[in-house]
Amino acid sequence: MTRHDESNSGRSRRSYLKITGVIGAGALAGCTGGGGGDGSGPISIGAPAAQTGQYDYLQEGCTRVLELALEQINEAGGPLDREMELLLRDTAVNPQQARNVVDQMTTVDGCEVICGLFSNEIPANWDFLQSKEVPIVTYWPGSRFLDTRGGDNDTPDDLSDDEWVWRTIISDSVHTAGQAVNAAARGYSRVGTINTATEGERSWMTGFTDAAAAVDGVEVVNSIEVESGASSYQSGIDRLHNEDFDAMVMSFAVEDAITAIRDFASGGYDSALLMSDGLKHNDLVNEVGGDLPEENFAALAGASGPHGDQLISDFDEMYDTDSMGDDNHPWAISAYDSLTVTALAIHSAGEYDAAAIQKNIRAVTSPGGTEVTTFADGKEALDNDEEISFQGAMSNVNFTPKGDVSADTAIYSGTDGSWEEQDPVPAADIAAVLESDDYEVSE
Incomplete structure (x- = not known):
């Protein structure tokens, strides 16, 4: 063997x-x-x-x-x-x-x-x-x-x-809602979303969009979906910026994100960047840390x-x-x-x-x-x-009847070669969004 x-x-x-x-x-x-x-x-x-x-x-x-x-x-x-x-x-x-x-x-x-x-x-x-x-x-x-x-x-x-x-x-519903709460807390009232057409990235972005609809002060004004593995995402980013917004929300795998962030920087855009969970990785900041906008935040499951x-x-x-x-x-x-x-x-x-x-x-x-x-x-x-x-490392592992766990959402900001941890979004604040009458899960 x-x-x-x-x-x-x-x-x-x-x-x-x-x-x-x-x-x-x-x-x-x-x-x-x-x-x-x-x-x-x-x-x-x-x-x-x-x-x-x-x-x-x-x-x-x-x-x-x-x-x-x-x-x-x-x-x-x-x-x-x-x-x-x-x-x-x-x-x-x-x-x-x-x-x-x-x-x-x-x-x-x-x-x-x-x-x-x-x-x-x-x-x-x-x-x-x-x-x-x-x-x-x-x-x-x-x-x-x-x-x-x-x-x-x-x-x-x-x-x-x-x-x-x-x-x-934790479910994508949890940390996507955490990112929406983070957007509202930082005053990003208008956001544009871009993701690749893969199950994980689409799931994350759909969760963010649903949560944004239930968070006061956040509106999704434009959304673009692109294919993974492209040599350039400039066209998609340009189309996304046909609308004015405060922050671009990105859900890509790391290699695609490296390409897209370089395209974003070369396009001269000055919006903030909100990123999905898998992008908090040293490969990304080592490759394009200098091209990240000053205001950038990745949201991911917090090890609480x-x-x-x-x-x-x-x-x-x-x-x-x-x-x-x-x-x-x-x-x-x-x-x-x-x-x-x-x-x-x-x-x-x-x-x-x-x-x-x-x-x-x-x-x-x-x-x-x-x-x-x-x-x-x-x-x-x-x-x-x-x-x-x-009691685990990611959460206290109190499974729900549907086999889920809950935890805080961690927020990180990327710089050239490193990540800096920010204040997390507490699980209680996220639960308030998910339990809101305005939170509806997309089909």
């Missing part, structure tokens, strides 16, 4: 750390070892990943956090006192490839739970994923598609109405969970970084929560079985039990017959 490349791990992995990195579903013939419910052998967790494609720059940080969490889980003896391993497989963020990978993991590799999947992979495969009846605990999808889908519908002992998807990252600082400290020690470096982004932080929740749910279930795990996901995260932030502490409490409430 091919092993994950450890060249970037910062130190050698111990023998018990097993993250399997195989590119593509077709390369998995003969690669089994899920252990299933027989009580022996390693517990294999399916981990679809963006090892290639336009989001691979974010996957590295997620993979490193998964390595860290996995090491901590196995140091504590693993769920059910069994070693746990990850089958890290590339989907290239392609819905069909993701379907093939999940099918391989569940039918060949014996995986009873999946840790991963992106916004544009889940909606396209929704019926297929439901037919699998395997819990998916994912750190990726902000997609608003999941605002009304997922979880256990508040019937943990009745699987008939379960929708099997849980996410430890009680374990956030400890995760950063553990990561820095393991990989010799400072504040996680380029890997300090929401998806990496929520990856810790996803894998730890998964391990605790398996141990609480008492068996490695999809239905039993599904029934225990909210059991180990709901308020009221002994609060724990690591697998080791949670396992000890469970072994002492205590109820537990896992």
